[in-house]
Amino acid sequence: MRLTFIDSYKSEWIKRRRSLASWLVVIGAFFTPAVVVVARPAHAPGLRKVYTSEGFWMNHWSTSWESMAVFLLPMGVMLSVSLITQLEYKNNTWKQVHTTPLRYTTIYFSKLAVILTLVVAFFVLFNVGMVIAALVPPLVLGHVPFPGSPDVLFFLKENAYYFLDCLPMVALQYLISLNYRNFLVPVGAGFLLWVASIGVLRWKYSYIMPYSYTIFNFLGASERGKAIVPAVNFHLLAVGYFVAFTVVGYILYVNKKVKG
Amino acid sequence: MQASTYCLETTGLTHRYGNTEQTLENINLQVETGSIYGFLGPNGAGKTTTLRLVLGLLTLQQGSVSIFGMDLWRHRIDILRQVGALIENPSLYGHLTAHENLEILRVLYRCPSSRIHEVLDLVGLAGTGRKYVSQFSLGMKQRLGIAAALLHSPSLLILDEPTNGLDPNGIIEMRALLRRLNEEHGITIVISSHLLAEIEKLVSHVGVIHRGTLRFQGTLPALNRLADLDGTVTFEVDDMPNAARSFQELGVTSLQAGEKLTVGGLMRQDIPSMAAHLVNQGVGIYSITTHKRDLETLFMDLISD
Numbered sequence: 001m002r003l004t005f006i007d008s009y010k011s012e013w014i015k016r017r018r019s020l021a022s023w024l025v026v027i028g029a030f031f032t033p034a035v036v037v038v039a040r041p042a043h044a045p046g047l048r049k050v051y052t053s054e055g056f057w058m059n060h061w062s063t064s065w066e067s068m069a070v071f072l073l074p075m076g077v078m079l080s081v082s083l084i085t086q087l088e089y090k091n092n093t094w095k096q097v098h099t100t101p102l103r104y105t106t107i108y109f110s111k112l113a114v115i116l117t118l119v120v121a122f123f124v125l126f127n128v129g130m131v132i133a134a135l136v137p138p139l140v141l142g143h144v145p146f147p148g149s150p151d152v153l154f155f156l157k158e159n160a161y162y163f164l165d166c167l168p169m170v171a172l173q174y175l176i177s178l179n180y181r182n183f184l185v186p187v188g189a190g191f192l193l194w195v196a197s198i199g200v201l202r203w204k205y206s207y208i209m210p211y212s213y214t215i216f217n218f219l220g221a222s223e224r225g226k227a228i229v230p231a232v233n234f235h236l237l238a239v240g241y242f243v244a245f246t247v248v249g250y251i252l253y254v255n256k257k258v259k260g
Numbered sequence: 261m262q263a264s265t266y267c268l269e270t271t272g273l274t275h276r277y278g279n280t281e282q283t284l285e286n287i288n289l290q291v292e293t294g295s296i297y298g299f300l301g302p303n304g305a306g307k308t309t310t311l312r313l314v315l316g317l318l319t320l321q322q323g324s325v326s327i328f329g330m331d332l333w334r335h336r337i338d339i340l341r342q343v344g345a346l347i348e349n350p351s352l353y354g355h356l357t358a359h360e361n362l363e364i365l366r367v368l369y370r371c372p373s374s375r376i377h378e379v380l381d382l383v384g385l386a387g388t389g390r391k392y393v394s395q396f397s398l399g400m401k402q403r404l405g406i407a408a409a410l411l412h413s414p415s416l417l418i419l420d421e422p423t424n425g426l427d428p429n430g431i432i433e434m435r436a437l438l439r440r441l442n443e444e445h446g447i448t449i450v451i452s453s454h455l456l457a458e459i460e461k462l463v464s465h466v467g468v469i470h471r472g473t474l475r476f477q478g479t480l481p482a483l484n485r486l487a488d489l490d491g492t493v494t495f496e497v498d499d500m501p502n503a504a505r506s507f508q509e510l511g512v513t514s515l516q517a518g519e520k521l522t523v524g525g526l527m528r529q530d531i532p533s534m535a536a537h538l539v540n541q542g543v544g545i546y547s548i549t550t551h552k553r554d555l556e557t558l559f560m561d562l563i564s565d
Contacts, residue, residue: 008368092351098317257318
Protein backbone atom coordinates (compact mmCIF):
# COMPACT_ATOMS: atom_id res chain seq x y z
CA MET A 1 0.00 0.00 0.00
CA ARG A 2 2.80 2.42 0.96
CA LEU A 3 4.74 1.57 -2.20
CA THR A 4 1.61 2.01 -4.30
CA PHE A 5 1.12 5.44 -2.79
CA ILE A 6 4.67 6.43 -3.67
CA ASP A 7 4.20 5.12 -7.22
CA SER A 8 0.96 7.01 -7.52
CA TYR A 9 2.60 10.17 -6.15
CA LYS A 10 5.44 9.84 -8.67
CA SER A 11 2.91 9.35 -11.44
CA GLU A 12 0.95 12.44 -10.36
CA TRP A 13 4.16 14.42 -10.10
CA ILE A 14 4.96 13.75 -13.78
CA LYS A 15 1.59 15.21 -14.79
CA ARG A 16 2.37 18.65 -13.36
CA ARG A 17 5.44 19.03 -15.62
CA ARG A 18 5.09 22.14 -17.78
CA SER A 19 1.55 22.55 -16.50
CA LEU A 20 0.12 26.02 -15.92
CA ALA A 21 -0.10 25.24 -12.20
CA SER A 22 3.66 24.64 -12.01
CA TRP A 23 4.41 27.89 -13.80
CA LEU A 24 1.99 29.67 -11.52
CA VAL A 25 3.90 28.42 -8.47
CA VAL A 26 7.21 29.72 -9.84
CA ILE A 27 5.87 33.03 -11.14
CA GLY A 28 3.71 33.63 -8.06
CA ALA A 29 6.60 32.91 -5.70
CA PHE A 30 8.99 35.33 -7.41
CA PHE A 31 6.46 38.04 -8.19
CA THR A 32 6.67 40.02 -4.94
CA PRO A 33 10.47 39.64 -4.59
CA ALA A 34 10.80 40.84 -8.20
CA VAL A 35 8.68 43.91 -7.43
CA VAL A 36 10.87 44.61 -4.38
CA VAL A 37 14.05 44.28 -6.48
CA VAL A 38 12.69 46.70 -9.07
CA ALA A 39 11.35 49.18 -6.50
CA ARG A 40 14.41 49.40 -4.22
CA PRO A 41 16.76 51.27 -6.64
CA ALA A 42 14.10 54.00 -6.87
CA HIS A 43 14.80 54.70 -3.20
CA ALA A 44 18.55 54.31 -3.53
CA PRO A 45 19.53 57.38 -1.44
CA GLY A 46 17.68 56.09 1.63
CA LEU A 47 18.68 52.44 1.26
CA ARG A 48 21.84 52.70 3.33
CA LYS A 49 19.74 53.69 6.37
CA VAL A 50 17.26 50.92 5.69
CA TYR A 51 19.98 48.26 5.40
CA THR A 52 21.84 49.34 8.52
CA SER A 53 18.71 49.44 10.70
CA GLU A 54 18.33 46.66 13.26
CA GLY A 55 14.85 45.71 12.13
CA PHE A 56 15.82 45.34 8.45
CA TRP A 57 14.84 41.68 8.10
CA MET A 58 11.58 42.10 9.97
CA ASN A 59 10.61 45.06 7.78
CA HIS A 60 11.66 43.20 4.66
CA TRP A 61 9.68 40.18 5.78
CA SER A 62 6.60 42.27 6.50
CA THR A 63 6.81 44.15 3.18
CA SER A 64 7.19 40.94 1.26
CA TRP A 65 4.32 39.15 3.00
CA GLU A 66 1.84 42.02 2.88
CA SER A 67 0.49 41.42 -0.63
CA MET A 68 1.29 37.71 -0.41
CA ALA A 69 -0.77 36.96 2.71
CA VAL A 70 -3.75 39.06 1.70
CA PHE A 71 -4.01 38.52 -2.02
CA LEU A 72 -1.36 36.51 -3.86
CA LEU A 73 -1.30 33.42 -1.67
CA PRO A 74 -5.11 32.90 -1.62
CA MET A 75 -5.30 33.56 -5.38
CA GLY A 76 -2.31 31.32 -6.08
CA VAL A 77 -3.80 28.48 -4.03
CA MET A 78 -7.19 28.83 -5.72
CA LEU A 79 -5.74 28.79 -9.21
CA SER A 80 -3.01 26.19 -8.79
CA VAL A 81 -5.19 23.67 -6.91
CA SER A 82 -7.96 24.06 -9.47
CA LEU A 83 -5.53 23.82 -12.38
CA ILE A 84 -3.87 20.67 -11.06
CA THR A 85 -7.21 18.94 -10.55
CA GLN A 86 -8.58 20.22 -13.83
CA LEU A 87 -5.73 18.51 -15.69
CA GLU A 88 -7.81 15.32 -15.62
CA TYR A 89 -11.02 16.96 -16.84
CA LYS A 90 -9.27 19.02 -19.49
CA ASN A 91 -7.44 16.02 -20.92
CA ASN A 92 -10.35 13.63 -20.46
CA THR A 93 -8.10 11.39 -18.38
CA TRP A 94 -10.23 10.55 -15.35
CA LYS A 95 -11.29 7.34 -17.04
CA GLN A 96 -7.68 6.31 -17.46
CA VAL A 97 -6.81 7.24 -13.88
CA HIS A 98 -9.72 5.13 -12.65
CA THR A 99 -8.81 2.09 -14.72
CA THR A 100 -5.32 1.88 -13.26
CA PRO A 101 -4.89 -0.64 -10.44
CA LEU A 102 -5.09 1.96 -7.70
CA ARG A 103 -7.46 2.33 -4.79
CA TYR A 104 -9.57 5.48 -4.91
CA THR A 105 -8.02 6.39 -1.55
CA THR A 106 -4.55 6.26 -3.09
CA ILE A 107 -5.59 8.40 -6.04
CA TYR A 108 -7.27 11.00 -3.83
CA PHE A 109 -4.43 11.37 -1.36
CA SER A 110 -1.58 11.19 -3.86
CA LYS A 111 -3.13 14.06 -5.83
CA LEU A 112 -3.54 16.02 -2.61
CA ALA A 113 0.07 15.23 -1.68
CA VAL A 114 1.30 16.64 -5.01
CA ILE A 115 -0.74 19.80 -4.42
CA LEU A 116 0.72 20.18 -0.92
CA THR A 117 4.21 19.64 -2.33
CA LEU A 118 3.58 22.47 -4.79
CA VAL A 119 2.44 24.71 -1.92
CA VAL A 120 5.64 23.86 -0.03
CA ALA A 121 7.66 24.54 -3.21
CA PHE A 122 5.89 27.89 -3.45
CA PHE A 123 6.93 28.79 0.11
CA VAL A 124 10.53 27.70 -0.48
CA LEU A 125 10.80 29.67 -3.72
CA PHE A 126 9.17 32.71 -2.16
CA ASN A 127 11.65 32.66 0.72
CA VAL A 128 14.56 32.23 -1.68
CA GLY A 129 13.19 35.12 -3.75
CA MET A 130 12.82 37.23 -0.63
CA VAL A 131 16.44 36.67 0.39
CA ILE A 132 17.63 37.39 -3.16
CA ALA A 133 15.55 40.58 -3.21
CA ALA A 134 17.23 41.67 0.01
CA LEU A 135 20.73 40.98 -1.31
CA VAL A 136 20.41 42.53 -4.76
CA PRO A 137 20.79 46.22 -3.71
CA PRO A 138 24.06 45.64 -1.75
CA LEU A 139 25.40 43.59 -4.70
CA VAL A 140 24.38 46.10 -7.37
CA LEU A 141 24.56 49.44 -5.59
CA GLY A 142 28.00 50.03 -4.11
CA HIS A 143 26.94 52.27 -1.20
CA VAL A 144 24.38 49.85 0.31
CA PRO A 145 25.81 47.53 2.99
CA PHE A 146 24.81 43.91 3.43
CA PRO A 147 22.17 43.47 6.15
CA GLY A 148 22.84 41.53 9.35
CA SER A 149 21.78 37.91 9.90
CA PRO A 150 18.07 37.22 9.79
CA ASP A 151 16.18 35.48 12.58
CA VAL A 152 15.90 32.17 10.73
CA LEU A 153 13.88 30.47 13.45
CA PHE A 154 11.28 33.23 13.38
CA PHE A 155 11.01 32.97 9.61
CA LEU A 156 10.64 29.19 9.76
CA LYS A 157 7.94 29.49 12.41
CA GLU A 158 6.05 32.14 10.45
CA ASN A 159 6.34 30.08 7.25
CA ALA A 160 4.90 27.12 9.09
CA TYR A 161 1.98 29.25 10.33
CA TYR A 162 1.25 30.60 6.87
CA PHE A 163 1.38 27.05 5.51
CA LEU A 164 -1.11 25.84 8.13
CA ASP A 165 -3.32 28.88 7.52
CA CYS A 166 -3.64 28.23 3.79
CA LEU A 167 -4.50 24.53 4.23
CA PRO A 168 -8.30 25.09 4.48
CA MET A 169 -8.18 26.87 1.12
CA VAL A 170 -6.19 23.98 -0.38
CA ALA A 171 -8.63 21.34 0.88
CA LEU A 172 -11.80 23.24 -0.07
CA GLN A 173 -10.51 24.15 -3.53
CA TYR A 174 -9.53 20.51 -4.02
CA LEU A 175 -12.96 19.32 -2.91
CA ILE A 176 -14.77 21.68 -5.29
CA SER A 177 -12.39 21.07 -8.22
CA LEU A 178 -12.85 17.31 -7.98
CA ASN A 179 -16.58 17.65 -8.30
CA TYR A 180 -16.92 20.19 -11.11
CA ARG A 181 -15.70 19.82 -14.67
CA ASN A 182 -16.01 23.57 -15.22
CA PHE A 183 -12.85 25.36 -14.11
CA LEU A 184 -14.79 28.52 -13.32
CA VAL A 185 -16.76 26.86 -10.52
CA PRO A 186 -13.84 26.26 -8.09
CA VAL A 187 -12.14 29.52 -9.00
CA GLY A 188 -15.38 31.50 -8.71
CA ALA A 189 -16.32 29.84 -5.42
CA GLY A 190 -12.84 30.45 -4.04
CA PHE A 191 -12.89 34.09 -5.07
CA LEU A 192 -16.30 34.66 -3.48
CA LEU A 193 -15.17 33.05 -0.23
CA TRP A 194 -12.03 35.18 -0.22
CA VAL A 195 -14.03 38.39 -0.80
CA ALA A 196 -16.45 37.32 1.94
CA SER A 197 -13.52 36.68 4.30
CA ILE A 198 -12.19 40.18 3.73
CA GLY A 199 -15.69 41.64 4.05
CA VAL A 200 -16.23 40.16 7.52
CA LEU A 201 -12.69 40.72 8.77
CA ARG A 202 -13.81 43.05 11.59
CA TRP A 203 -16.74 40.84 12.60
CA LYS A 204 -16.22 39.12 15.95
CA TYR A 205 -16.89 35.73 14.38
CA SER A 206 -14.73 36.36 11.34
CA TYR A 207 -12.61 33.34 12.31
CA ILE A 208 -15.29 31.02 10.96
CA MET A 209 -14.27 32.06 7.43
CA PRO A 210 -11.62 29.56 6.33
CA TYR A 211 -10.06 31.93 3.79
CA SER A 212 -9.12 34.59 6.34
CA TYR A 213 -6.35 32.86 8.31
CA THR A 214 -3.35 33.98 6.23
CA ILE A 215 -4.62 37.55 6.56
CA PHE A 216 -4.98 37.14 10.34
CA ASN A 217 -1.45 35.79 10.54
CA PHE A 218 -0.13 38.83 8.72
CA LEU A 219 -2.19 41.30 10.75
CA GLY A 220 -1.16 39.64 13.99
CA ALA A 221 2.42 40.76 13.42
CA SER A 222 1.62 44.48 13.76
CA GLU A 223 0.13 46.35 16.71
CA ARG A 224 -2.60 47.94 14.60
CA GLY A 225 -3.51 44.68 12.93
CA LYS A 226 -3.61 42.76 16.19
CA ALA A 227 -6.84 44.56 17.11
CA ILE A 228 -8.64 42.90 14.23
CA VAL A 229 -7.36 39.39 14.83
CA PRO A 230 -9.88 37.31 16.82
CA ALA A 231 -8.80 35.88 20.14
CA VAL A 232 -8.87 32.28 19.01
CA ASN A 233 -6.18 29.90 17.89
CA PHE A 234 -6.92 30.21 14.17
CA HIS A 235 -3.95 28.00 13.27
CA LEU A 236 -5.72 25.17 15.04
CA LEU A 237 -8.98 26.10 13.34
CA ALA A 238 -7.17 26.00 10.00
CA VAL A 239 -5.99 22.46 10.68
CA GLY A 240 -9.51 21.49 11.78
CA TYR A 241 -11.04 22.89 8.59
CA PHE A 242 -8.38 21.20 6.51
CA VAL A 243 -9.13 17.80 8.06
CA ALA A 244 -12.90 18.32 7.73
CA PHE A 245 -12.74 19.46 4.08
CA THR A 246 -10.33 16.64 3.22
CA VAL A 247 -12.62 14.02 4.75
CA VAL A 248 -15.77 15.42 3.10
CA GLY A 249 -13.91 15.69 -0.23
CA TYR A 250 -12.76 12.10 0.11
CA ILE A 251 -16.26 10.79 0.84
CA LEU A 252 -17.72 12.70 -2.12
CA TYR A 253 -14.94 11.49 -4.40
CA VAL A 254 -15.14 7.82 -3.44
CA ASN A 255 -18.91 7.79 -3.79
CA LYS A 256 -19.02 9.44 -7.20
CA LYS A 257 -21.24 7.32 -9.41
CA VAL A 258 -19.53 8.29 -12.64
CA LYS A 259 -15.76 7.98 -12.55
CA GLY A 260 -14.84 8.90 -16.09
CA MET B 261 -12.06 -20.11 -6.88
CA GLN B 262 -13.85 -21.82 -9.72
CA ALA B 263 -12.19 -21.34 -13.09
CA SER B 264 -14.47 -19.73 -15.62
CA THR B 265 -14.29 -20.41 -19.34
CA TYR B 266 -15.07 -16.77 -19.89
CA CYS B 267 -12.46 -14.11 -19.58
CA LEU B 268 -15.22 -11.55 -19.20
CA GLU B 269 -18.78 -12.22 -18.22
CA THR B 270 -21.62 -9.93 -17.29
CA THR B 271 -24.83 -11.16 -15.75
CA GLY B 272 -28.07 -9.25 -15.94
CA LEU B 273 -26.35 -5.92 -16.46
CA THR B 274 -29.01 -3.23 -16.32
CA HIS B 275 -28.35 0.48 -16.15
CA ARG B 276 -30.29 3.69 -16.24
CA TYR B 277 -28.99 7.28 -16.41
CA GLY B 278 -31.01 9.44 -14.04
CA ASN B 279 -34.72 9.25 -14.76
CA THR B 280 -34.26 8.53 -18.43
CA GLU B 281 -35.51 5.37 -20.04
CA GLN B 282 -33.46 2.24 -19.47
CA THR B 283 -30.02 2.52 -21.13
CA LEU B 284 -29.07 -1.13 -20.73
CA GLU B 285 -31.30 -4.06 -20.05
CA ASN B 286 -30.17 -7.46 -18.93
CA ILE B 287 -26.88 -7.60 -20.82
CA ASN B 288 -25.18 -10.98 -20.51
CA LEU B 289 -21.84 -10.69 -22.26
CA GLN B 290 -19.74 -13.81 -22.51
CA VAL B 291 -16.24 -13.25 -23.83
CA GLU B 292 -14.21 -16.42 -24.20
CA THR B 293 -10.58 -16.42 -23.17
CA GLY B 294 -8.30 -15.95 -26.18
CA SER B 295 -11.06 -14.63 -28.42
CA ILE B 296 -11.44 -11.36 -30.27
CA TYR B 297 -14.92 -10.22 -29.39
CA GLY B 298 -16.52 -7.64 -31.64
CA PHE B 299 -19.08 -5.60 -29.72
CA LEU B 300 -21.30 -4.14 -32.39
CA GLY B 301 -24.10 -1.67 -32.36
CA PRO B 302 -25.12 1.69 -33.78
CA ASN B 303 -24.21 4.92 -31.99
CA GLY B 304 -26.13 5.22 -28.74
CA ALA B 305 -26.89 1.49 -28.55
CA GLY B 306 -25.19 1.12 -25.16
CA LYS B 307 -21.73 -0.14 -26.10
CA THR B 308 -19.75 2.50 -24.22
CA THR B 309 -22.04 2.33 -21.20
CA THR B 310 -21.54 -1.45 -21.08
CA LEU B 311 -17.77 -1.13 -21.34
CA ARG B 312 -17.66 1.62 -18.70
CA LEU B 313 -19.62 -0.65 -16.37
CA VAL B 314 -17.24 -3.50 -17.15
CA LEU B 315 -14.29 -1.30 -16.19
CA GLY B 316 -15.90 0.05 -13.04
CA LEU B 317 -16.16 3.61 -14.38
CA LEU B 318 -19.88 3.56 -13.66
CA THR B 319 -21.38 2.26 -10.46
CA LEU B 320 -23.26 -0.99 -11.00
CA GLN B 321 -26.99 -0.57 -10.49
CA GLN B 322 -28.08 -4.10 -11.28
CA GLY B 323 -26.26 -7.25 -12.38
CA SER B 324 -22.66 -8.30 -11.98
CA VAL B 325 -19.37 -8.21 -13.84
CA SER B 326 -16.83 -10.98 -13.65
CA ILE B 327 -13.38 -10.75 -15.22
CA PHE B 328 -10.87 -13.63 -15.10
CA GLY B 329 -13.44 -15.40 -12.94
CA MET B 330 -13.30 -12.68 -10.27
CA ASP B 331 -16.03 -10.28 -9.26
CA LEU B 332 -15.15 -6.77 -10.39
CA TRP B 333 -16.21 -4.96 -7.22
CA ARG B 334 -14.43 -7.34 -4.89
CA HIS B 335 -11.22 -7.68 -6.91
CA ARG B 336 -11.09 -4.39 -8.84
CA ILE B 337 -7.36 -3.82 -8.29
CA ASP B 338 -6.30 -7.40 -9.16
CA ILE B 339 -8.44 -7.30 -12.28
CA LEU B 340 -7.33 -3.87 -13.50
CA ARG B 341 -3.71 -4.94 -13.16
CA GLN B 342 -4.33 -7.31 -16.10
CA VAL B 343 -6.64 -5.14 -18.17
CA GLY B 344 -5.74 -2.54 -20.77
CA ALA B 345 -8.45 -0.15 -21.90
CA LEU B 346 -9.17 2.57 -24.38
CA ILE B 347 -12.61 4.07 -23.87
CA GLU B 348 -13.87 6.52 -26.48
CA ASN B 349 -11.27 9.25 -27.09
CA PRO B 350 -7.78 8.45 -25.82
CA SER B 351 -6.94 9.72 -22.32
CA LEU B 352 -3.74 11.67 -22.82
CA TYR B 353 -2.08 14.71 -21.29
CA GLY B 354 -1.66 17.25 -24.07
CA HIS B 355 1.14 19.20 -22.37
CA LEU B 356 3.35 16.11 -22.14
CA THR B 357 5.20 14.05 -24.75
CA ALA B 358 4.21 10.52 -25.78
CA HIS B 359 7.06 9.16 -23.67
CA GLU B 360 5.98 11.16 -20.60
CA ASN B 361 2.37 10.04 -21.02
CA LEU B 362 3.51 6.44 -20.94
CA GLU B 363 5.93 7.12 -18.07
CA ILE B 364 2.91 8.10 -15.92
CA LEU B 365 1.54 4.59 -16.41
CA ARG B 366 4.89 2.80 -16.36
CA VAL B 367 5.51 4.02 -12.82
CA LEU B 368 2.15 2.65 -11.70
CA TYR B 369 2.48 -0.72 -13.40
CA ARG B 370 6.18 -0.97 -12.53
CA CYS B 371 7.17 -1.98 -16.06
CA PRO B 372 10.78 -1.70 -17.23
CA SER B 373 11.63 1.57 -19.03
CA SER B 374 12.37 -0.37 -22.20
CA ARG B 375 8.70 -1.26 -22.43
CA ILE B 376 7.86 2.35 -23.36
CA HIS B 377 10.09 2.16 -26.43
CA GLU B 378 8.65 -1.25 -27.31
CA VAL B 379 5.04 -0.09 -27.34
CA LEU B 380 5.83 3.21 -29.05
CA ASP B 381 7.64 1.22 -31.71
CA LEU B 382 4.71 -1.18 -31.94
CA VAL B 383 2.25 1.61 -32.76
CA GLY B 384 4.67 3.53 -34.98
CA LEU B 385 5.21 6.51 -32.67
CA ALA B 386 8.86 5.90 -31.76
CA GLY B 387 10.01 9.01 -33.59
CA THR B 388 7.78 11.58 -31.93
CA GLY B 389 10.56 12.68 -29.55
CA ARG B 390 9.81 15.94 -27.73
CA LYS B 391 6.61 16.69 -29.61
CA TYR B 392 3.72 17.39 -27.25
CA VAL B 393 0.66 15.19 -27.54
CA SER B 394 -1.51 18.28 -28.10
CA GLN B 395 0.29 18.60 -31.44
CA PHE B 396 -0.54 15.01 -32.46
CA SER B 397 -3.16 14.19 -35.09
CA LEU B 398 -6.25 12.29 -33.95
CA GLY B 399 -4.84 9.11 -35.47
CA MET B 400 -1.56 9.51 -33.58
CA LYS B 401 -3.45 10.09 -30.33
CA GLN B 402 -5.50 6.98 -30.99
CA ARG B 403 -2.34 4.94 -31.54
CA LEU B 404 -0.77 6.36 -28.40
CA GLY B 405 -3.94 5.44 -26.52
CA ILE B 406 -3.48 1.87 -27.69
CA ALA B 407 0.19 1.95 -26.70
CA ALA B 408 -0.92 3.06 -23.23
CA ALA B 409 -3.41 0.20 -23.05
CA LEU B 410 -0.70 -2.29 -24.07
CA LEU B 411 2.10 -0.95 -21.88
CA HIS B 412 1.68 -3.41 -19.01
CA SER B 413 1.12 -6.44 -21.29
CA PRO B 414 -2.50 -6.99 -20.25
CA SER B 415 -4.33 -10.29 -20.63
CA LEU B 416 -7.53 -8.51 -21.63
CA LEU B 417 -7.71 -5.51 -23.90
CA ILE B 418 -10.92 -3.47 -24.01
CA LEU B 419 -11.05 -1.05 -26.91
CA ASP B 420 -14.00 1.21 -27.50
CA GLU B 421 -14.12 2.30 -31.15
CA PRO B 422 -10.32 2.34 -31.46
CA THR B 423 -10.35 3.06 -35.19
CA ASN B 424 -12.01 6.47 -34.74
CA GLY B 425 -9.86 9.02 -36.48
CA LEU B 426 -7.66 6.50 -38.24
CA ASP B 427 -7.21 6.61 -42.01
CA PRO B 428 -7.90 3.41 -44.03
CA ASN B 429 -4.24 2.44 -43.85
CA GLY B 430 -4.20 3.02 -40.11
CA ILE B 431 -7.29 0.83 -39.71
CA ILE B 432 -5.62 -2.01 -41.62
CA GLU B 433 -2.45 -1.64 -39.54
CA MET B 434 -4.42 -1.66 -36.31
CA ARG B 435 -6.31 -4.75 -37.38
CA ALA B 436 -3.01 -6.50 -38.10
CA LEU B 437 -1.60 -5.37 -34.75
CA LEU B 438 -4.61 -6.63 -32.80
CA ARG B 439 -4.58 -9.94 -34.64
CA ARG B 440 -0.88 -10.33 -33.86
CA LEU B 441 -1.43 -9.53 -30.18
CA ASN B 442 -4.19 -12.10 -30.04
CA GLU B 443 -2.36 -14.83 -31.91
CA GLU B 444 1.16 -14.35 -30.58
CA HIS B 445 0.48 -13.19 -27.04
CA GLY B 446 -2.89 -14.80 -26.43
CA ILE B 447 -4.47 -11.49 -25.41
CA THR B 448 -8.25 -11.55 -25.27
CA ILE B 449 -9.61 -8.51 -27.05
CA VAL B 450 -12.98 -6.83 -26.78
CA ILE B 451 -13.40 -4.27 -29.51
CA SER B 452 -16.47 -2.18 -30.03
CA SER B 453 -17.54 -0.64 -33.28
CA HIS B 454 -20.63 0.60 -35.05
CA LEU B 455 -19.37 -0.77 -38.36
CA LEU B 456 -19.53 -4.52 -38.94
CA ALA B 457 -17.38 -4.32 -42.07
CA GLU B 458 -14.62 -2.72 -40.04
CA ILE B 459 -14.15 -5.62 -37.63
CA GLU B 460 -15.67 -8.52 -39.58
CA LYS B 461 -12.20 -9.57 -40.76
CA LEU B 462 -10.76 -9.44 -37.27
CA VAL B 463 -13.14 -10.91 -34.74
CA SER B 464 -13.81 -14.50 -33.76
CA HIS B 465 -16.92 -13.69 -31.71
CA VAL B 466 -19.62 -11.10 -32.07
CA GLY B 467 -22.11 -9.44 -29.77
CA VAL B 468 -24.73 -7.17 -31.32
CA ILE B 469 -26.37 -4.60 -29.09
CA HIS B 470 -29.22 -2.28 -29.97
CA ARG B 471 -31.30 0.00 -27.78
CA GLY B 472 -29.64 -1.43 -24.69
CA THR B 473 -30.43 -5.08 -25.40
CA LEU B 474 -28.14 -7.79 -26.71
CA ARG B 475 -29.62 -8.93 -30.03
CA PHE B 476 -27.04 -11.59 -30.89
CA GLN B 477 -24.04 -13.18 -29.27
CA GLY B 478 -21.91 -15.99 -30.63
CA THR B 479 -19.06 -16.91 -32.88
CA LEU B 480 -18.58 -15.29 -36.27
CA PRO B 481 -19.37 -18.62 -38.01
CA ALA B 482 -22.64 -18.71 -36.03
CA LEU B 483 -23.44 -15.24 -37.29
CA ASN B 484 -22.58 -16.41 -40.79
CA ARG B 485 -24.91 -19.38 -40.38
CA LEU B 486 -27.63 -16.99 -39.34
CA ALA B 487 -26.93 -15.04 -42.50
CA ASP B 488 -27.08 -18.23 -44.57
CA LEU B 489 -30.34 -19.27 -43.01
CA ASP B 490 -33.29 -17.85 -44.86
CA GLY B 491 -31.02 -17.25 -47.83
CA THR B 492 -32.14 -18.59 -51.22
CA VAL B 493 -30.45 -20.87 -53.78
CA THR B 494 -31.27 -20.86 -57.50
CA PHE B 495 -30.69 -23.99 -59.62
CA GLU B 496 -30.53 -23.68 -63.41
CA VAL B 497 -31.48 -27.16 -64.71
CA ASP B 498 -32.30 -28.99 -67.95
CA ASP B 499 -35.40 -30.82 -66.69
CA MET B 500 -37.63 -28.50 -64.73
CA PRO B 501 -40.56 -30.87 -63.85
CA ASN B 502 -38.20 -33.62 -62.71
CA ALA B 503 -36.20 -31.16 -60.60
CA ALA B 504 -39.33 -29.73 -58.97
CA ARG B 505 -40.53 -33.28 -58.18
CA SER B 506 -37.14 -34.15 -56.69
CA PHE B 507 -37.27 -31.15 -54.37
CA GLN B 508 -40.82 -32.07 -53.39
CA GLU B 509 -39.64 -35.57 -52.43
CA LEU B 510 -37.16 -33.94 -50.05
CA GLY B 511 -39.88 -31.76 -48.58
CA VAL B 512 -38.34 -28.60 -49.99
CA THR B 513 -40.56 -26.00 -51.59
CA SER B 514 -39.26 -24.52 -54.81
CA LEU B 515 -40.30 -21.62 -56.93
CA GLN B 516 -40.13 -21.90 -60.72
CA ALA B 517 -39.02 -18.98 -62.86
CA GLY B 518 -38.16 -19.79 -66.49
CA GLU B 519 -35.45 -22.44 -66.55
CA LYS B 520 -34.58 -21.76 -62.93
CA LEU B 521 -35.82 -23.13 -59.64
CA THR B 522 -35.35 -21.04 -56.52
CA VAL B 523 -35.32 -22.77 -53.15
CA GLY B 524 -35.56 -20.95 -49.82
CA GLY B 525 -34.49 -21.82 -46.28
CA LEU B 526 -31.38 -23.76 -47.29
CA MET B 527 -28.17 -23.82 -45.30
CA ARG B 528 -24.94 -23.43 -47.22
CA GLN B 529 -23.90 -26.99 -46.29
CA ASP B 530 -27.15 -28.39 -47.77
CA ILE B 531 -26.25 -27.33 -51.32
CA PRO B 532 -23.89 -30.23 -52.28
CA SER B 533 -26.34 -32.94 -51.12
CA MET B 534 -29.19 -31.19 -52.86
CA ALA B 535 -27.22 -31.01 -56.09
CA ALA B 536 -26.23 -34.68 -55.78
CA HIS B 537 -29.87 -35.64 -55.29
CA LEU B 538 -30.88 -33.80 -58.48
CA VAL B 539 -28.10 -35.47 -60.46
CA ASN B 540 -29.15 -38.90 -59.12
CA GLN B 541 -32.65 -38.16 -60.37
CA GLY B 542 -31.22 -37.55 -63.82
CA VAL B 543 -31.46 -33.77 -63.70
CA GLY B 544 -28.63 -31.88 -65.39
CA ILE B 545 -27.42 -28.76 -63.58
CA TYR B 546 -26.11 -25.77 -65.52
CA SER B 547 -25.51 -23.45 -62.56
CA ILE B 548 -26.14 -22.97 -58.84
CA THR B 549 -26.41 -19.43 -57.43
CA THR B 550 -26.69 -18.58 -53.74
CA HIS B 551 -28.44 -15.43 -52.62
CA LYS B 552 -27.60 -15.33 -48.97
CA ARG B 553 -28.03 -12.23 -46.80
CA ASP B 554 -24.63 -10.71 -46.35
CA LEU B 555 -23.48 -9.97 -42.81
CA GLU B 556 -24.10 -6.29 -43.26
CA THR B 557 -27.73 -6.93 -44.18
CA LEU B 558 -28.08 -9.32 -41.27
CA PHE B 559 -26.52 -6.74 -38.95
CA MET B 560 -28.95 -4.11 -40.18
CA ASP B 561 -31.80 -6.56 -39.63
CA LEU B 562 -30.60 -7.27 -36.09
CA ILE B 563 -30.47 -3.61 -35.19
CA SER B 564 -33.76 -2.69 -36.79
CA ASP B 565 -36.77 -2.28 -34.52
